[in-house]
Amino acid sequence: MTDNQHIRMTRQRKVILEELCKVCNHPTADQVYEMVRKRLPHISLATVYRNLEILSGIGSIMKLEFAGAQRRYDGNAAPHYHARCQGCDKVVDAHMPPIDVPQVPESLNGFFITGHQFEFTGYCEDCRKAMADSEKSRDSFHKTGASLPH
Amino acid sequence: MTDNQHIRMTRQRKVILEELCKVCNHPTADQVYEMVRKRLPHISLATVYRNLEILSGIGSIMKLEFAGAQRRYDGNAAPHYHARCQGCDKVVDAHMPPIDVPQVPESLNGFFITGHQFEFTGYCEDCRKAMADSEKSRDSFHKTGASLPH
DNA sequence: ATAGGTGCAAAACTTTTGCGTCAAG
DNA sequence: CTTGACGCAAAAGTTTTGCACCTAT
Numbered sequence: 001m002t003d004n005q006h007i008r009m010t011r012q013r014k015v016i017l018e019e020l021c022k023v024c025n026h027p028t029a030d031q032v033y034e035m036v037r038k039r040l041p042h043i044s045l046a047t048v049y050r051n052l053e054i055l056s057g058i059g060s061i062m063k064l065e066f067a068g069a070q071r072r073y074d075g076n077a078a079p080h081y082h083a084r085c086q087g088c089d090k091v092v093d094a095h096m097p098p099i100d101v102p103q104v105p106e107s108l109n110g111f112f113i114t115g116h117q118f119e120f121t122g123y124c125e126d127c128r129k130a131m132a133d134s135e136k137s138r139d140s141f142h143k144t145g146a147s148l149p150h
Numbered sequence: 151m152t153d154n155q156h157i158r159m160t161r162q163r164k165v166i167l168e169e170l171c172k173v174c175n176h177p178t179a180d181q182v183y184e185m186v187r188k189r190l191p192h193i194s195l196a197t198v199y200r201n202l203e204i205l206s207g208i209g210s211i212m213k214l215e216f217a218g219a220q221r222r223y224d225g226n227a228a229p230h231y232h233a234r235c236q237g238c239d240k241v242v243d244a245h246m247p248p249i250d251v252p253q254v255p256e257s258l259n260g261f262f263i264t265g266h267q268f269e270f271t272g273y274c275e276d277c278r279k280a281m282a283d284s285e286k287s288r289d290s291f292h293k294t295g296a297s298l299p300h
Numbered sequence: 301a302t303a304g305g306t307g308c309a310a311a312a313c314t315t316t317t318g319c320g321t322c323a324a325g
Numbered sequence: 326c327t328t329g330a331c332g333c334a335a336a337a338g339t340t341t342t343g344c345a346c347c348t349a350t
Contacts, residue, residue: 007304008305009349010348029339045307046309049340049341093257100250102246107246116269118267120263120265120266121265123262123264156324158328180313192331194332199316
């Protein structure tokens, strides 16, 4: 909003943006760090975090606050939706038209609505297989939000 | 989810569930801890985490993985939607009918869809006021597009 | 030149885990 | 009794921050 401060295009920032736009998985800050490190071996993780924050602030990238504990970033800043695997937390694009945004309910008075978030939840192919396997060996997952299909 | 293991209703678990169902804000694990601590001063934060995980696993409460870095929990396990303030991260209920779930796009083959998540994003009344104020004193937000108050 | 940006290291948080002990069923 | 659960403390993992030095503009 009203960004009245110079944003310099440093080498680090440029590389981060380039690398992020190059991939279509939705990396975490740490994964971006690893990607960028191949071109800028001395970059700091703090710099990556700072830049992801700034770039998403000015709308050059998208910050995915959907995905549970760990944030993910998307080089595609255009509005689109995702699906998240409840098993491994992987995020993939869901190519689909914008959904019919429902009427904003009255209960949200006071609130100034800027948009909405939508994502499918489910299990990716890999995790389904893993689940089918452990089904036999009665091991179960207590881990992650992966509290199984319900 | 084939829960083939006994789940004991301990005093701690009972109190956590009770306290969570009592409130309609959507507390973080830490906030639940503070609430419960008034009745069980010796409870451990780890116990709170473990129980929130278990209770959401068996569907007694809802784990909100929407809200950015920090998870929130909802004593109302019935499916319903929320709105989240991008300023202070507060989460409120949006009383509304279930949305028309869009067709699952082909791009999501392989994926076994179990459901979807939807939430409005925007700014709550408090944060709007705070924004209007800092507008004058040209302080700007370098942070998030909106890391105001809290 | 100036002030935004960087790297490094340490701090701040949030969440999970190992382990000895306790208590629900 | 048995075994799931607890409390504690320590670990793990993610994100932020202070500071002195750079470097785009």
